[in-house]
Amino acid sequence: MASDKTIFERAATNVQPLDDPHEKKRQEEKMRFMDRIAKAALASILSSWLYFAYTFKCILNARAAGLSGTPLRVAWLSFAMQLGHAIPAGTPHLLALSAMGKAKQQPLLRLVGDICPSVDIYITYCGEDLDVLMDTVRAAAAVDYPKDRFRVIILDDSVSTEVETEIKKLASVFKNVYYTTRGSRPKTHAKAGNLNHGLNYVSTLPGGASDLVAVLDVDMIPTQHWLRALVPHILMDSKVALANPPQRQYNIPDGDPLAQSMDILFEVMEPSKNATNSAWCCGTGFVVRRDALDEIGGVPEESINEDILTSFYLTAAGWKIVYVHEDVQWGLVPATITAHLKQHKRMCAGLISTGAVAQSARARKMTPEEKYGALFPAFAFATSVIFNSVNLFVMPFLLMTGQPLVAYASQSQLQRISLLFLIKFLAIFSYNLLATRSANYHINLLGVAIGWVVPFQLVTILRFALSILTSGGVPLFTPSGMVDIRSTKTFASRMKVALWDDGFIIHVAIIASLFASVAASTNSALQAASKDGLWTQLFIRAAWPPIFLIWSTYFTDCWKPLSYSLNPPAPLKRETLIDRDPVSQLAYPNRHATDQIRVRPSQTVAIVKIAYCIGACAIAVFSR
Numbered sequence: 187m188a189s190d191k192t193i194f195e196r197a198a199t200n201v202q203p204l205d206d207p208h209e210k211k212r213q214e215e216k217m218r219f220m221d222r223i224a225k226a227a228l229a230s231i232l233s234s235w236l237y238f239a240y241t242f243k244c245i246l247n248a249r250a251a252g253l254s255g256t257p258l259r260v261a262w263l264s265f266a267m268q269l270g271h272a273i274p275a276g277t278p279h280l281l282a283l284s285a286m287g288k289a290k291q292q293p294l295l296r297l298v299g300d301i302c303p304s305v306d307i308y309i310t311y312c313g314e315d316l317d318v319l320m321d322t323v324r325a326a327a328a329v330d331y332p333k334d335r336f337r338v339i340i341l342d343d344s345v346s347t348e349v350e351t352e353i354k355k356l357a358s359v360f361k362n363v364y365y366t367t368r369g370s371r372p373k374t375h376a377k378a379g380n381l382n383h384g385l386n387y388v389s390t391l392p393g394g395a396s397d398l399v400a401v402l403d404v405d406m407i408p409t410q411h412w413l414r415a416l417v418p419h420i421l422m423d424s425k426v427a428l429a430n431p432p433q434r435q436y437n438i439p440d441g442d443p444l445a446q447s448m449d450i451l452f453e454v455m456e457p458s459k460n461a462t463n464s465a466w467c468c469g470t471g472f473v474v475r476r477d478a479l480d481e482i483g484g485v486p487e488e489s490i491n492e493d494i495l496t497s498f499y500l501t502a503a504g505w506k507i508v509y510v511h512e513d514v515q516w517g518l519v520p521a522t523i524t525a526h527l528k529q530h531k532r533m534c535a536g537l538i539s540t541g542a543v544a545q546s547a548r549a550r551k552m553t554p555e556e557k558y559g560a561l562f563p564a565f566a567f568a569t570s571v572i573f574n575s576v577n578l579f580v581m582p583f584l585l586m587t588g589q590p591l592v593a594y595a596s597q598s599q600l601q602r603i604s605l606l607f608l609i610k611f612l613a614i615f616s617y618n619l620l621a622t623r624s625a626n627y628h629i630n631l632l633g634v635a636i637g638w639v640v641p642f643q644l645v646t647i648l649r650f651a652l653s654i655l656t657s658g659g660v661p662l663f664t665p666s667g668m669v670d671i672r673s674t675k676t677f678a679s680r681m682k683v684a685l686w687d688d689g690f691i692i693h694v695a696i697i698a699s700l701f702a703s704v705a706a707s708t709n710s711a712l713q714a715a716s717k718d719g720l721w722t723q724l725f726i727r728a729a730w731p732p733i734f735l736i737w738s739t740y741f742t743d744c745w746k747p748l749s750y751s752l753n754p755p756a757p758l759k760r761e762t763l764i765d766r767d768p769v770s771q772l773a774y775p776n777r778h779a780t781d782q783i784r785v786r787p788s789q790t791v792a793i794v795k796i797a798y799c800i801g802a803c804a805i806a807v808f809s810r
Contacts, residue, residue: 193301197297198418198421198422200297201295201296201422202296203296209512210294213293216457220282220285220624221287223621224285226616227279227282227283227286229616230279230613230617231279233606233610233614234276234610236606236610237606237610238265241265241592241606245593247595248594250595251595256587256589260587260589260590260591261591264584264733267577267580267584268733270573270574271573271577273570274566277570278454278621281459282458284461285458288461290460290461291460292509292511294510295415295422296418297417298414302331302332303398303417304336304396304397304398305336305396305397305398305413306384306395306396306398306399307326307336307337307338307401308339308341308399308402309326309338309340309404310341310343310401310403311346311349311404312344312380314404316348316349316352317760318405318518318760319340322402322404322405323338323356324360324771325410325773325774326402327360328772329408333362336396336413337388337391338362338364339363339384339388340363341381341384342365342366345367350365350367364391366384368380376490377492378485378487378490381401381485382485385476395476398420398476399473399476399479400416400472400473405518406433406471407515407773408515409513409516411514412431413473416471416472416473420475423506427506427507428475428496429510430456430466430471431471431472431509431515432509432513433452433469433470433515434515434516434517434780435448435517436763437518437519437758438785439755439758440755440785441788442785442787443749444526445629445630445635447625449625449629450629453624453625454624454625456509457509459509460509465507465508465509470517478500479496482503489536490535490539491540494536494537494540516774516779523747523751523754527688534567534571534642534643538564538568538646538647538650540564571644574637575641575644579696581700581703581733581736581740582703583703584703585704585727586706588711589727590726590730591726591727591728591730601807604807607731607803608799608804611799612800618631618633619631626786627786627789631796632792632795635739635742637739637744641689641693642689681751681752684747688747690747690748693745693747696744697741697748704737708724710723710727711728721805725802731803734795734799738795739795762778763779764776764779
């Protein structure tokens with residue numbers, strides 16, 4: 187498989203646009219939505235800062251009119267909490283805004299014929315279910331691509347004799363399937379180290395390294411047209427190093443109770459990043475030039491988020507990354523809340539650890555702008571977790587004061603504040619509605635409802651920071667031991683696992699404190715009702731829409747893991763989600779598993795909150 191210097195030019199002549207009217211219409215629709223989302227993002231940003239500027243002015247006016255002491259401090263704290271909530275929530279809006287006027291989709295292409303660059307397909311394995319691995323290997327070995335132009339290499343970090351035996355059996359059928367392991371020595375650098383072992387291993391095979399490298403996670407079943415869909419994007423532009431597709435999952439439970447769908451990333455954020463030439467490698471299903479990887483020294487090992495660092499180093503070296511908006515792989519989400527939480531902790535640790543690139547040997551070769559590009563995601567994510575954590579724990583104290591949460595010097599000022607918030611809210615709602623529509627209605631109308639993981643993310647960040655300060659090194663991710671809630675049989679044992687082993691006792695405490703503080707705020711409104719009327723006193727306290735949205739979101743988000751633990755959904759049996767050929771044993775997700783409507787979350791609670799905010803603000807604006 188020695189590289190042929192002319193193979194890319196020869197193969198490029200066989201690239202054709204995909205002749206599919208349905209897909210063409212879908213692409214055009216996506217571009218229209220990207221432009222609308224960018225405009226909605228601009229409106230939400232402008233209206234938000236107008237609201238905050240006027241609210242700030244009103245607090246100063248109220249202080250000049252005599253507001254002081256605890257009421258003034260509460261007004262400032264309420265303002266700070268709203269701002270702290272808006273800053274991280276507005277990050278996706280800034281990303282969408284950066285793509286305004288630049289909306290583009292990679293054209294859907296196909297490489298036809300047998301003149302194709304060679305590809306090494308790597309599948310990383312580290313002790314996952316054997317049947318999951320074998321389904322991925324079979325599908326990878328059976329892709330529609332000339333059989334003498336690709337190899338499938340299983341990189342086994344578990345050193346499993348069972349896996350080795352099964353792969354060698356399969357290799358008697360598919361002659362281009364290979365098995366290798368780093369051995370039983372302690373593993374270093376996780377997936378990145380395993381991939382780099384694979385990059386070195388192929389030099390021992392006949393023909394040496396291939397022209398291209400493709401990577402699949404162990405659970406990601408590729409479609410048969412996977413390579414023929416992605417390779418053309420590299421062939422048609424000599425500066426494109428990597429083509430990255432979305433990740434789809436076929437075992438998300440009905441209604442997606444834990445918000446496991448990643449459509450907000452792959453339907454909204456990645457298209458925006460692609461429009462600004464800043465798309466990321468997302469870890470699986472991608473195809474990359476071997477010479478580009480060699481140029482950056484292989485897969486970066488400084489972080490467990492090797493995919494993001496690969497993106498940084500490739501772009502720093504002058505290469506481009508493109509996002510191909512086509513479904514070419516289907517994988518699995520964690521099947522339990524325990525595994526889901528572990529995944530969130532790992533993602534958190536990985537994203538924060540990308541900041542370590544600033545201390546790495548490679549960083550010396552990076553410009554300040556490139557270092558900033560590597561550090562910003564870690565900084566933005568950490569800031570978001572910290573802001574949300576502070577709000578989560580301070581909110582009960584704010585409400586418990588019983589003081590008005592908005593300061594104003596006159597009734598007309600309260601009406602204008604309410605009007606500006608209503609405009610801001612409608613602008614943000616328009617953005618969320620467009621994003622939700624673009625994401626096949628797979629996200630909540632008020633944003634992705636994963637606030638319940640914030641306490642765990644905060645602990646992960648603090649542990650990471652402590653490890654850096656005490657040892658000076660970047661820690662590897664080692665999730666704490668947790669017990670699968672479904673392994674318990676009685677209600678009492680299930681609650682013990684949920685509250686103590688999984689740590690959801692903190693969510694009980696948050697819900698209880700929010701309930702008590704809202705009650706205290708309501709009681710204060712009842713006692714002050716003779717001043718401006720009961721409705722006004724309720725409205726400016728716990729029912730103040732900007733604060734109501736925050737505390738009610740924390741309440742419903744913290745209820746999610748408890749509800750799941752009380753009544754966990756029945757596990758979806760994987761065999762019922764795939765169609766398997768009885769002879770070849772090839773398996774692909776079936777129509778029910780990939781049904782886009784099945785996994786849409788309920789929007790009932792979100793609609794109630796939206797109706798309240800619009801109605802309450804409208805009453806305040808038009809009341810005399």
